[in-house]
Amino acid sequence: MKGKLHIVGFGPGHSDHITPAAHRAIEEADIVVGYRTYIDCVRELLGGKQIVATGMTEEIGRARKAIEEARSGKVVTLISSGDAGVYGMAGLVFEVLRDIGWKRGDSPDLAIIPGITALNSCASLLGAPLVHDFASVSLSDLLTPWEAIRRRIEAAAAADFVIGLYNPKSGRRQKQIVEAKAIIAKHRPGSTPVGLVKSGYRDLQKVVLADLDTFLDYEIGMLTTVIVGNSNTFVFEGYMVTPRGYLNKYTMEGDVLSGQKPGQSLVVESRASIPEE
Ligand code: SAH
Numbered sequence: 001m002k003g004k005l006h007i008v009g010f011g012p013g014h015s016d017h018i019t020p021a022a023h024r025a026i027e028e029a030d031i032v033v034g035y036r037t038y039i040d041c042v043r044e045l046l047g048g049k050q051i052v053a054t055g056m057t058e059e060i061g062r063a064r065k066a067i068e069e070a071r072s073g074k075v076v077t078l079i080s081s082g083d084a085g086v087y088g089m090a091g092l093v094f095e096v097l098r099d100i101g102w103k104r105g106d107s108p109d110l111a112i113i114p115g116i117t118a119l120n121s122c123a124s125l126l127g128a129p130l131v132h133d134f135a136s137v138s139l140s141d142l143l144t145p146w147e148a149i150r151r152r153i154e155a156a157a158a159a160d161f162v163i164g165l166y167n168p169k170s171g172r173r174q175k176q177i178v179e180a181k182a183i184i185a186k187h188r189p190g191s192t193p194v195g196l197v198k199s200g201y202r203d204l205q206k207v208v209l210a211d212l213d214t215f216l217d218y219e220i221g222m223l224t225t226v227i228v229g230n231s232n233t234f235v236f237e238g239y240m241v242t243p244r245g246y247l248n249k250y251t252m253e254g255d256v257l258s259g260q261k262p263g264q265s266l267v268v269e270s271r272a273s274i275p276e277e
Contacts, residue, residue: 003108005070007090009083009115013041013202017121022113029077033066038079041202063092067100070108083117087138087166119164122197122225125207127239129195129227133161139176140167146176153180157187162233162242165226177220184228185212193229195240196220209240 006025011017018026026032026045033052034042054062063078070076080088090112123130135156141149156163163184168177184192190213198206198221208218212228220226233242249260259267 001073001107003070003073004075004111005066005093005108006075006077006111006113007084007093008077008079008113009085009088009117010038010042010079010081011116012082012118012121012200015042015044017116017201018042019113019115022115025077025111025113026079028075030074031066031069031076032079033062033069033076034079035062038081041081042079059089059092060096063089063096067093067096067102067108073107076108080115081118082121083115085112085114086117086119086136118166118197118200118225119227122164122195122200123227125197125200125205126195126209126227127236127241129193129229129233129240129242130162130164131242131244132230132232134164135159135161136164136166137180138166139169139180140173141176142173149176150179150183153183157184160187160230162230163228165228167222168224168226169220170222177226178216181212181216188212188228188231192231193233193235193240195227195229196224197227198224200225209235209238 006029008022008025010022011019023045026042029049031050031052032039032046036053036055039046039051039053052062052065066076066078078084078089078093082088084090119130119136137149137152137156138144139149153163165177165180190211192212194210194212194215196208196210196215196218198204198219210218215226227240229240230242233240248266249262250256256262
């Protein structure tokens with residue numbers, strides 16, 4: 001019999017933020033596979049199921065085990081926090097499937113179920129910091145050369161993206177966030193808003209709104225996501241907000257500014273400041 005492998009992100013951690021589809025995929029499973037801490041996050045859904053809980057550095061084994069069981073006809077749900085396709089297990093599952101020569105139509109069937117990624121959940125706790133273009137960068141150099149990470153931060157900072165930093169710091173990785181700050185500070189003023197969310201939507205949640213000059217004075221760890229504003233991001237009543245740009249075209253009353261047309265490209269007065277192509 002054909003098995004099924006659900007690859008599921010369960011959101012930031014609170015049961016209110018698990019989607020019904022993710023919830024169903026966990027309920028339907030014969031076997032639930034995941035990192036120990038994540039298994040604990042969804043413990044109340046697991047009654048009567050076989051659980052395969054593994055440690056942090058055992059991802060390849062976890063993916064292989066999930067695939068093997070599903071291949072043999074079981075319904076297996078592999079869980080990641082946030083979205084399984086954002087720094088989660090989904091990519092590794094495909095690498096293992098490719099390695100074993102799996103083809104579409106073979107066992108197991110796959111279902112990839114989206115979840116609320118940390119950038120979304122943490123942004124909601126800060127206000128609306130991601131309303132314009134943003135880049136996300138993981139500062140973990142366990143699997144990626146630091147030089148590549150550094151280059152991506154530099155490019156995102158130079159291009160004025162709001163920057164979301166996953167995996168900013170851990171017990172053994174302390175320097176990366178300090179260097180990331182120095183790179184970003186070459187392109188943005190020290191007053192740029194920076195939001196820190198630790199354990200968003202979990203017990204011990206902590207939300208801090210600081211700025212580029214001072215954010216390193218606050219606690220940052222494995223469960224923190226850092227969001228650095230762009231040149232337009234502002235703080236209002238303790239909320240971090242990146243505007244979409246409506247006031248480039250409209251007055252606050254909703255009237256169109258002279259020289260602009262709704263539904264058409266923004267007219268920029270002087271082209272002098274726009275780099276030549
Ligand atoms: N797949 C996950 C990301 C895993 S990488 C997702 O889509 O969210 C692990 C990093 O995610 C952590 O270092 C932290 O930066 C971030 N993170 C995950 N859960 C979080 C939470 N509840 N609050 C704040 N940051 C979180």
